[in-house]
Amino acid sequence: MKIIKFLVILILLVSCSERExxxxxxxxxxxxxxxxxxxxxxxxxxxxxxxxxxxxxxxxxxxxxxxxxxxxxxxxxxxxxxxxxxxxxxxxxxxxxxxxxxxxxxxxxxxxxxxxxxxxxxxxxxxxxxxxxxxxxxxxxxxxxxxxxxxxxxxxxxxxxxxxxxxxxxxxxxxxxxxxxxxxxxxxxxxxxxxxxxxxxxxxxxxxxxxxxxxxxxxxxxxxxxYSWGIVTNHLGRHKLINALSQNDLKNPNFKKISDHEIEIQKDGFYFGNYLNKGFTIKVEKITNDQLRDVIAFLDxxxxxxxxxxxxxxxxxxxxxxxxxxxxxxxxx
CATH class of the missing domain: 3.20.20.80 (Glycosidases)
Incomplete structure (x- = not known):
């Protein structure tokens, strides 16, 4: 009987551990x-x-x-x-x-x-x-x-x-x-x-x-x-938002990398459906898994x-x- 009870408890524990x-x-x-x-x-x-x-x-x-x-x-x-x-x-x-x-x-x-x-x-x-x-x-x-x-x-x-x-x-x-x-x-x-x-x-x-x-x-x-997005900053310090931009989108020969998340445009042109000038910067903001886990742990x-x-x-x-x-x-x- 003790073995049976142990097995039942073990099954319950495994079931609960897999519960989302x-x-x-x-x-x-x-x-x-x-x-x-x-x-x-x-x-x-x-x-x-x-x-x-x-x-x-x-x-x-x-x-x-x-x-x-x-x-x-x-x-x-x-x-x-x-x-x-x-x-x-x-x-x-x-x-x-x-x-x-x-x-x-x-x-x-x-x-x-x-x-x-x-x-x-x-x-x-x-x-x-x-x-x-x-x-x-x-x-x-x-x-x-x-x-x-x-x-x-x-x-x-x-x-x-x-x-x-x-x-x-x-x-x-x-x-x-x-x-x-x-x-x-x-x-x-x-x-x-x-x-x-x-x-x-x-x-x-x-x-x-x-x-x-x-x-x-x-x-x-x-x-x-x-989600992620890109924040474009012009010469006057004004900002424009481009939705759904990722770091991979910043891989362009016309972009100069400033940091891991930011580039400076080196050539006037159309980028991501917008006409952007040389000297404008684009910073990508995204969410990390660590941030999400931190929020979930707090809300718990x-x-x-x-x-x-x-x-x-x-x-x-x-x-x-x-x-x-x-x-x-x-x-x-």
């Missing part, structure tokens, strides 16, 4: 829905049966709501994952908005999501996610919109949560949702002169989230960055149970990444 502490998936943030082989392989390995998929953006232009960059789809976009429609809404959309406009906006978003889901035969689930960097001045109207969208759509509404909205929760308010997605990136502006990594500075993140365990909404998922002490959503699903960012290692397979004992 933080299941993971991705955001999909391209306007055209398509998947190449590397993206399909990365998505197939995910351990959350969901893909958070951006459907369109909303902005207010000349007093009118406008959907921008609405998704299209080609035949390569095939997945067994459930799709959660995600909509980015600019904060200015909620400036001086009336109650009637809130209803109209919620209704319009619901109908456009429904239209695109049916048109492209997307297997959506019971959720809609809203991404908005609301402020103290727009919070009441934004929160009213979230309630209205829930009422009209009949879906569970969740929303993104930025670091400053956690730190200043007394001013920023608590959104009327059951689940939030903590965006652990964009810790500073890439268009400001700084020696910090603007995608993610772990010390800044820890400062903003020092009281995360006190946040009233307890169902928190974590969005982590795996604040909110032990959470899923991870990596931003974003793109071959450039998922090749050679061991996401299972990042999401920390370890014992729960």
């Amino acid at each position: 502490k933080h299941p993971y998936t991705f955001y999909y943030w391209k306007t055209k829905l398509s998947l190449d082989n590397e993206e399909k392989k990365a998505l197939d390995k995910t351990t959350v049966p969901i893909l958070y998929t951006r459907f369109f953006d909303i902005n207010k232009v000349n007093g009118r709501f406008q959907p921008l960059a609405v998704i299209t789809k080609d035949e390569s976009f095939e997945t067994d994952k459930q799709i959660v429609p995600t909509v980015f809404i600019t904060n200015q959309t909620f400036v001086n908005i009336s109650g009637e406009e809130i209803h109209f906006l919620a209704e319009s978003i619901h109908h456009l999501i429904d239209k695109k889901s049916k048109e492209y035969k997307l297997k959506t689930n019971h959720e809609i996610q809203i991404d908005c960097d609301w402020t103290a001045g727009t919070r009441d109207d934004y929160f009213a919109f979230l309630k209205e969208l829930h009422k009209i759509s009949g879906k569970d509404i969740d929303c993104t949560l930025r670091l400053h909205q956690v730190k200043d929760k007394a001013i920023m308010g608590i959104p009327p949702v059951k689940k939030v997605f903590l965006m652990c990136y964009s810790t500073s502006s890439p268009l400001e002169t700084s020696d910090k990594n603007s995608i993610l500075d772990v010390n800044i993140l820890k400062s903003y989230l020092s009281k995360l365990e006190d946040y009233p909404i307890k169902e928190i998922e974590v969005a982590l960055p795996i 002490k604040k909110i032990p149970l959470f899923n991870i959503v990596y931003y974003q699903l793109d071959t450039k960012f998922v090749v050679n990444q061991n996401f299972k290692l990042m999401s920390k397979f370890q014992s729960d004992f």
Whole structure:
């Protein structure tokens, strides 16, 4: 009997040691829905049966709501994952908005999501996610919109949560949702002169989230960055952002290496879809696995149970990444 009990305990320990502490998936943030082989392989390995998929953006232009960059789809976009429609809404959309406009906006978003889901035969689930960097001045109207969208759509509404909205929760308010997605990136502006990594500075993140365990909404998922970009600086010290730039992109005979992450342009020309002059510099910012592990270890002490959503699903960012290692397979004992 003792041997049998020992074997049962051993099996349980092995099973627990292989359990994934933080299941993971991705955001999909391209306007055209398509998947190449590397993206399909990365998505197939995910351990959350969901893909958070951006459907369109909303902005207010000349007093009118406008959907921008609405998704299209080609035949390569095939997945067994459930799709959660995600909509980015600019904060200015909620400036001086009336109650009637809130209803109209919620209704319009619901109908456009429904239209695109049916048109492209997307297997959506019971959720809609809203991404908005609301402020103290727009919070009441934004929160009213979230309630209205829930009422009209009949879906569970969740929303993104930025670091400053956690730190200043007394001013920023608590959104009327059951689940939030903590965006652990964009810790500073890439268009400001700084020696910090603007995608993610772990010390800044820890400062903003020092009281995360006190946040009233307890169902928190974590969005982590795996993307990179390039910051172009001209002769006047002004900055321009080029998305999805990597260190490999800096290998060009017209570039002079300044450091491991920065080059100086030696010849005027078109680079990465932009006309850039001699003397301009390009600095690539990226995220290391050590940074991600540091953030996960910190959050483990604040909110032990959470899923991870990596931003974003793109071959450039998922090749050679061991996401299972990042999401920390370890014992729960």
